[in-house]
Amino acid sequence: MLETLAALAEPNRLRIVELLRAGPQPVGEIGERLRLRQPQVSKHLQTLKKAGLVQMEPVAQQRVYELRPAPFRALHAWLERYRELWDARFDELEGVIEELKLRDQIKERSNQPKEKKNARRNK
Amino acid sequence: MLETLAALAEPNRLRIVELLRAGPQPVGEIGERLRLRQPQVSKHLQTLKKAGLVQMEPVAQQRVYELRPAPFRALHAWLERYRELWDARFDELEGVIEELKLRDQIKERSNQPKEKKNARRNK
DNA sequence: TAAGAATATTCCTTGACAGGAATATAGCGA
DNA sequence: TCGCTATATTCCTGTCAAGGAATATTCTTA
Numbered sequence: 001m002l003e004t005l006a007a008l009a010e011p012n013r014l015r016i017v018e019l020l021r022a023g024p025q026p027v028g029e030i031g032e033r034l035r036l037r038q039p040q041v042s043k044h045l046q047t048l049k050k051a052g053l054v055q056m057e058p059v060a061q062q063r064v065y066e067l068r069p070a071p072f073r074a075l076h077a078w079l080e081r082y083r084e085l086w087d088a089r090f091d092e093l094e095g096v097i098e099e100l101k102l103r104d105q106i107k108e109r110s111n112q113p114k115e116k117k118n119a120r121r122n123k
Numbered sequence: 124m125l126e127t128l129a130a131l132a133e134p135n136r137l138r139i140v141e142l143l144r145a146g147p148q149p150v151g152e153i154g155e156r157l158r159l160r161q162p163q164v165s166k167h168l169q170t171l172k173k174a175g176l177v178q179m180e181p182v183a184q185q186r187v188y189e190l191r192p193a194p195f196r197a198l199h200a201w202l203e204r205y206r207e208l209w210d211a212r213f214d215e216l217e218g219v220i221e222e223l224k225l226r227d228q229i230k231e232r233s234n235q236p237k238e239k240k241n242a243r244r245n246k
Numbered sequence: 247t248a249a250g251a252a253t254a255t256t257c258c259t260t261g262a263c264a265g266g267a268a269t270a271t272a273g274c275g276a
Numbered sequence: 277t278c279g280c281t282a283t284a285t286t287c288c289t290g291t292c293a294a295g296g297a298a299t300a301t302t303c304t305t306a
Contacts, residue, residue, distance in 0.1 A: 005132035010264080011125060022272060027283060042284055047263095060271045061282045064229050069209035072202065076209070078189060082144060086192035086199070150253060163295060165254055170293095184252045184303040189293080250305090255300065263292090270285065276278085 002069045012036060013044045017053065017067065024066035026059070072120055088107035124201055130174035135159060136167045140176065140190065147189035149182070188202045 008014055016033050019025065025033075031041040045065055048054045054065045084090050131137055138157050142148065146195075154164040168188055171177045177188045 001136060002134060005128055005137070009125065009132040012264090014126075014128070016127060021208070028281095037266075039267085039285080043143065043264080044277060046284080047289070058273085061280095067205075067208055072205050072209045076202050079195060079202065080124045082195045085144070085190055099213040106222075127257070137251080159248095162255080162297085166294080170291090181303085184258095186253060221291075249304100250306105251302100251304080253300100253302075256298085258296085258298105259294105261294090262300085263290105264287105265290090268288105269284085270283100272281100272283080274279100274281080276279105 001074060003051045004053065004075055007048055007053055010044070010047075012040065013048060016041070016044055016048065019076065020065060020067045024057075024064045025061040026064050028062070030065070124197065126174045127176065127198055128177055130171055133167070134168075135163065136171060138169065139164070139167055143177065143188065147187045149185040149187050151185070153188070158245045204209075 005043065008017065012034065016030055019033060020028060027038065027041055027045065029036050030036070030045075034041075036044075045054060045056075048065075051071065052068060053067050053071050057064050057066070131140065135157065139153060142153060142156060150161065150164050150168065153159070153168075159162075159167075168177060168179070168186075171188075172179060174192055174194065176194050178191050180189070182186050191202050
């Protein structure tokens with residue numbers, strides 16, 4: 001997670017990622033489109049690769065880079081844990097979840113101390 | 124977006140954010156729980172504040188910090204644009220979207236050059 | 247108003263990292 | 277094999293940001 005964030009938290013690297021969203025591209029084309037010198041593009045791509053954000057496939061003497069799904073999925077999963085914080089619709093969901101929890105408690109057996117009704121965050 | 128990512132891409136700052144997920148906390152408590160010295164906590168909190176990730180409310184001589192939803196929402200929105208990349212279920216969705224697009228084209232008027240059927244990404 | 251608690255700020259040092267320039271490496275075609 | 281193209285790597289330099297220590301600021305209470 002940290003590595004992913006660090007990799008994305010650099011302007012030109014973020015631009016590269018954004019560009020790769022349109023599909024796999026060779027180093028040269030990336031540099032051309034983003035007006036970056038070739039060595040910097042290569043270096044950023046190495047960083048992105050180490051972070052697992054891209055993968056490379058050689059095609060003749062070109063190196064075609066493309067995005068890898070995994071880190072994005074992970075980032076999304078991480079954000080998901082904050083959904084309560086920002087998703088208004090969460091309140092509706094909360095009811096459903098609460099209900100499911102109750103159902104589980106019944107199914108398993110009710111030996112744990114009953115959970116408090118989970119008042120809406122502090123304050 | 125960049126500012127948000129940069130703010131999160133620092134280990135201790137990320138820990139602070141993770142901690143604040145449990146609810147608003149004063150500086151001292153954060154430092155205590157994360158074993159960080161007070162000045163560093165304050166400094167990180169300033170950074171997070173500048174990035175809009177947290178907000179502060181003074182309570183006596185304490186400063187209580189809490190997460191702000193906006194950047195998380197923005198991050199989620201940004202990630203959403205990559206969903207095609209990582210969400211397997213996207214393929215189902217695509218059909219629906221395609222249909223909606225067609226419907227809109229009909230409703231408005233069909234003077235734009237017909238879009239190509241948007242073949243599933245390159246390769 | 248003075249003292250103490252909680253937090254913010256400043257100054258310093260150090261390490262990491264990005265860009266620039268030059269050079270090395272890999273793969274292709276003749 | 278040679279030369280060319282595409283890319284990677286190295287070395288250098290400057291900048292920036294994080295931690296440490298000391299100090300300033302803010303607010304409360306007696």
